Amino acid sequence: METIKETDREYICEIQAPCFQKMSVEEKELIKRKKTTVLFRKGENLTKQGAFASYILFIVDGLVKQYVEGDATHNFNIRLLLSGEFIGLPVVFDKGTFYCSSVAVKDTTAFLIEKDAIESVIKHNGEFAFQIIRRYSQQDTNLYQIIRNMMYKQMNGRLADALLYLSSDTFKTENVFQYLSRRDIAEFAGLSTESTVKLLKTFEKDELIVLREKNILIKNREMLSEISRRG
């Protein structure tokens, strides 16, 4: 994790972030003054569940995995985040600790923005606030979906879900499977690595997917959706 040099920083600041368009010049200046830019190398943690924080993160470029920590041996992956996403927003509103962990799946550049700055902009810019709430809202829906999946579906449905998510249009620019281990996929599906490996083979035998080294090609999306739907 290293601070990026000034020229890059300015460049990045200009090119990114549709949601920053809603800000006034003064607000952009405030954010600019109250942020630093950090490069997280693959495998480095951006946030750690339970850790204190006085800032939130904004992904400028890269790929980040958000997960909740269980015991020493088990995690559960919530989602992958691309550039343009905030991490740790609850820090601004809640008690100031991160509610879950996140790790760079590939080298990732992020702004660390002081919580006061974001708080101020939210309070004074309703349009920006609205954007933020929309994000929350979408993530919320997402979490309910996860709860549904985990509570009611068994292996097949859960793995199908994970595969559909990871192969969705959101990630079509990245080949996310390149960056994910079997264990990662297992933790998206909420299964043990062993069960995941076995079930992936079964899916391949049933011609739902093709396994090519790390890569997973979806061969029959309809059927996977059906499996997901049926649980």
Next chain:
Amino acid sequence: METIKETDREYICEIQAPCFQKMSVEEKELIKRKKTTVLFRKGENLTKQGAFASYILFIVDGLVKQYVEGDATHNFNIRLLLSGEFIGLPVVFDKGTFYCSSVAVKDTTAFLIEKDAIESVIKHNGEFAFQIIRRYSQQDTNLYQIIRNMMYKQMNGRLADALLYLSSDTFKTENVFQYLSRRDIAEFAGLSTESTVKLLKTFEKDELIVLREKNILIKNREMLSEISRRG
């Protein structure tokens, strides 16, 4: 479900809702014009997962259970809501369907507020928006907690969690157990009714709780927390 007569409505509108304090007179007027007041009788649904909606709800008085629907036989209870809580906020920002179901656990009075009105206030009143985001934030943290519990804990930990939640200070004014069946408790813990019944007896034998008809008294909160912590 019935509309309340005008005099009551005005009365209720005055006494309630700390978050409405942040609104200007005009904004309050807008909300007033764009709402109706509805009484939901015990057992009636306030929202139904997947249903279209052009409004959000605000609980004026009562007790509401929010839950996600699995298959025909299984639900999972997310939380209980008291007066002062919003239901269905994602409707405003997302695709306009309810993301989960909710039902009145006892007779409940609620405002139905048109989504446009809330949207307008959020966009023009940063303080109010901030309050709303804070709520989201807290519920979010809550959902991560639920995911953690469901993924990593087994029976004992999950039931302990459910009991601790339902006996928490938030609900000390209501005796919530009065309104909840064994099945309800099971659905808070994410267990089958049968397992819940058996485990409750075990907890009673271990002097963690006392079962008195519907009521459940927490006898050893420390130990329950320990069980919850250990999973």
Next chain:
DNA sequence: CCGATTAATTGAGGTTACTCAACTTTTTTA
């Protein structure tokens, strides 16, 4: 107050998916 419906309880049996162990393959590092 009584019959009918719903909720609570108990036990037996079954199933899913986990753990553990052994092994192979791939990746990392010195």
Next chain:
DNA sequence: TAAAAAAGTTGAGTAACCTCAATTAATCGG
């Protein structure tokens, strides 16, 4: 490049918790 570490794979055994069935208790409508 070789050794070590990590990741992936496979099979066997097992535990947790569910389902199902049968019974009792409680609640509700007439």
